[in-house]
Amino acid sequence: MKKILIWGGVAFLVFFVAFRPNEASDVVGNLAGGILDAANGFAAFFTNLVTG
Numbered sequence: 001m002k003k004i005l006i007w008g009g010v011a012f013l014v015f016f017v018a019f020r021p022n023e024a025s026d027v028v029g030n031l032a033g034g035i036l037d038a039a040n041g042f043a044a045f046f047t048n049l050v051t052g
Contacts, residue, residue, distance in 0.1 A: 017024045
């Protein structure tokens with residue numbers, strides 16, 4: 001079952017990038033932006049924690 005889900009995900013990813021490249025790049029950009037925002041939040045938290 002796990003192999004089927006993995007291959008299905010890969011097939012969907014290839015299809016999405018091949019036929020909807022603009023939307024795929026938007027999704028990746030949004031995910032990267034969210035990860036960057038979270039990392040900045042953690043950095044600010046630890047900076048405030050240490051400098052108190």
